[in-house]
Amino acid sequence: MDPIDLKKLDPDFKHRLARELGGEQIKKCFSCGVCSARCPIEKIEPEYNPRRIIRMILLGMEEELLKEEFLWHCSTCYTCQESCPQEVDFTEVIFVLRNMAVRKGLAPAGLGAARNLLDQQGRMYEIGDFENEKRKEMGLPEIKGNAKDYRELLKD
Amino acid sequence: MKYAFFLGCTVPVRNLNYELSARWVARELGLELVDLEDFQCCGFPLKSLNLLDSLVVAARNLALAEQAGLPVCTLCSACGGFLSEANSHLQHNHDLKSQVNDRLKVSGLEYKGTIQVKHFIRILYEEIGIERIRERITRPLYGFSFAPHYGCHYIKPARTAGGIDPVEDPKSLTELIEVTGAKALRYETLLDCCGGSVLGIKEDLANTLAGNKLSEVNRLGGNGLVLICPFCNVMFENQQKKIEKKLEQKLKVPVLYYSQLLGLALGTDPDTLGFKLNRIKDKEFLTGFERRD
Numbered sequence: 001m002d003p004i005d006l007k008k009l010d011p012d013f014k015h016r017l018a019r020e021l022g023g024e025q026i027k028k029c030f031s032c033g034v035c036s037a038r039c040p041i042e043k044i045e046p047e048y049n050p051r052r053i054i055r056m057i058l059l060g061m062e063e064e065l066l067k068e069e070f071l072w073h074c075s076t077c078y079t080c081q082e083s084c085p086q087e088v089d090f091t092e093v094i095f096v097l098r099n100m101a102v103r104k105g106l107a108p109a110g111l112g113a114a115r116n117l118l119d120q121q122g123r124m125y126e127i128g129d130f131e132n133e134k135r136k137e138m139g140l141p142e143i144k145g146n147a148k149d150y151r152e153l154l155k156d
Numbered sequence: 157m158k159y160a161f162f163l164g165c166t167v168p169v170r171n172l173n174y175e176l177s178a179r180w181v182a183r184e185l186g187l188e189l190v191d192l193e194d195f196q197c198c199g200f201p202l203k204s205l206n207l208l209d210s211l212v213v214a215a216r217n218l219a220l221a222e223q224a225g226l227p228v229c230t231l232c233s234a235c236g237g238f239l240s241e242a243n244s245h246l247q248h249n250h251d252l253k254s255q256v257n258d259r260l261k262v263s264g265l266e267y268k269g270t271i272q273v274k275h276f277i278r279i280l281y282e283e284i285g286i287e288r289i290r291e292r293i294t295r296p297l298y299g300f301s302f303a304p305h306y307g308c309h310y311i312k313p314a315r316t317a318g319g320i321d322p323v324e325d326p327k328s329l330t331e332l333i334e335v336t337g338a339k340a341l342r343y344e345t346l347l348d349c350c351g352g353s354v355l356g357i358k359e360d361l362a363n364t365l366a367g368n369k370l371s372e373v374n375r376l377g378g379n380g381l382v383l384i385c386p387f388c389n390v391m392f393e394n395q396q397k398k399i400e401k402k403l404e405q406k407l408k409v410p411v412l413y414y415s416q417l418l419g420l421a422l423g424t425d426p427d428t429l430g431f432k433l434n435r436i437k438d439k440e441f442l443t444g445f446e447r448r449d
Contacts, residue, residue: 021207021245021252040349044364072204072357075365077349078312082323091313098204107205108357114201118213122196124165131169138172138430140179143163146194149263153216154209 009060017057020099022092029054029088035080041073048073050080050090057093066101072108119154122147157283159229159274160221161189162239165197166386167231173430174386177415178231178276180429184422185284185292189229194220198230200238208255214242215256218273219265228273233385236275237309237317243273244316275310277384277414278320281328286335294423296337300441301378302417303341304329305369305392307385308349332414333382336421341378345369350391360402366391367399370409379441380410382417389413393435410438420445 017023035050042048048070056065065071071094080090101107117124125131127143135142167175182189199213218239221228230236246253247269257266274282280289306329311321321328324347333340351365370392373381383389393411400407412434419429426432426442 021249040365041354041361044361073354073361075308075349075351075353075362077308078323079308079347079349082312082314089313095203095207099207102205111205115205115209118197118202124197124201125169127169135168135172138176140168140172140175141191143168144193145196147196149216150196152262153212153259 004059004061008063010062011060013060013062014058017093017096017100020096022089023096025086025088026054026057026093028086029058030086031055032085034083034085035088035090038079038083040077040079041075045070045073053097054088054090054093057097062100066097066104067106069108071097071101072111115154119151120147121145122150157186157279158188158190158226159279160192160195160224160226162192162195162198162217162221162228162230162235162273164230164232164235164386165201166390171386171389171413171433173416173433174231174389174413176428176430177413177419180424181280181415181419181422182276184419184424185280185289187229187279187284190224190226192220192224198232198235198238199242200234203238210238211242211245211252212256212259214239215246215260215267216263216265218243218246218269218271219260219263219267221271222268223265227271229276229279230273231276231385232387233275233307233310234387236273236278237312239273240318241313241316243269243271274318275320275384277310277329277332278318280418281332282320286331289332289335289418293336293421295421295445297417297421297445298337300445301339301341302333302380302382303343303373303376303378304333304346304382305350305384305388306347307383307388310384329382329384329414333417336417338379338417338421341373341376343372343376345372350385350388352387352391355390355395359398362391363395363399363402366395367403370396370399370407371403371405373409374405374407379438380412382412382414384414396436408436410434410436410441412437 199210202210330340351362355362416429
């Protein structure tokens with residue numbers, strides 16, 4: 001990693017993150033590193049490093065951080081969050097960072113698929129005649145899946 | 157005991173064995189599960205994209221259950237975890253609640269915050285209880301052993317999961333397995349995540365995570381890995397062949413749902429519990445078990 005360019009830092013980043021739902025506790029971190037020590041993803045992929053991500057937030061490295069693909073590698077197991085002595089909800093922080101990346105158009109391509117599916121059918125997997133026929137054969141009730149309101153509900 | 161039955165996206169399309177066995181077990185134990193026609197996705201898949209949108213979708217489902225006057229029972233741990241989380245946010249944050257309710261107007265719904273959300277397994281453990289289940293066991297699974305997989309969203313975050321289990325030493329599924337007469341294995345990777353959430357973005361990483369657990373369970377022997385979440389099932393059952401290839405190792409770890417295990421011990425047959433749909437079965441367990449009668 002290159003030396004940090006101080007001119008690029010945004011000291012307000014941590015405050016903005018702390019105003020988002022789930023980001024409130026970020027400034028309490030005292031860098032003990034238990035999040036990183038217990039993270040199952042960091043064990044496999046050292047590039048994903050919760051303690052370093054928190055340092056980047058506190059230093060204000062918004063630009064560098066939000067474009068990192070590793071933000072999308074968290075498995076949301078909540079181990080970091082449950083082990084943090086300062087009650088920093090790091091798993092929630094990851095969701096906040098992802099939301100911020102999406103707003104800036106920095107999220108990896110293809111992630112909008114979930115939203116389109118919900119928009120159209122209200123669920124991730126379609127339930128049509130074929131699926132209902134199979135359900136009927138197994139003695140399970142039909143699913144009508146009324147999702148008429150979703151498009152309106154998810155309108156920007 | 158009556159609940160609105162929240163199936164979510166995956167179970168009613170891809171895991172009919174879980175749905176069949178859960179419905180059978182519920183009926184047998186006097187737990188009434190009511191299907192609500194308009195239930196859709198819980199909202200969790202939107203959380204990474206837009207937290208507010210995901211809460212609106214969760215609130216839509218919660219409001220439907222409120223209209224029916226019923227608490228919610230989920231089969232999927234991600235659905236259960238996220239609906240509980242949304243419920244907690246909206247119950248404690250009035251501004252957020254009115255913001256969400258503004259958006260719910262297009263669906264003709266209002267979220268009030270009056271009902272609770274519980275995972276099916278938690279209902280078995282807390283409401284029906286180990287002792288009442290014990291009284292109903294007619295074909296104990298003595299001599300068989302299973303590895304419980306709790307997964308993450310069933311017990312965490314502890315703040316909104318209802319404190320069912322200490323996160324570092326969960327007991328509910330272990331005790332539920334043992335009440336069937338089978339032995340529940342304790343093992344090193346017991347608490348590990350399945351990796352399901354990363355599957356869509358980095359498959360190899362997800363497979364490594366799931367592979368660690370499958371390798372250990374395979375080494376231990378036993379009659380299979382017991383699941384309570386369809387998301388975990390995607391990793392351990394659907395991905396197992398690919399994981400075998402990656403690890404260059406034969407695994408063949410049988411994967412089954414807890415409700416299927418309990419159904420057998422309560423006296424019904426594998427077909428009723430949808431075992432035909434399990435891709436990796438322990439045939440010796442299923443036939444050995446039936447021969448006992």
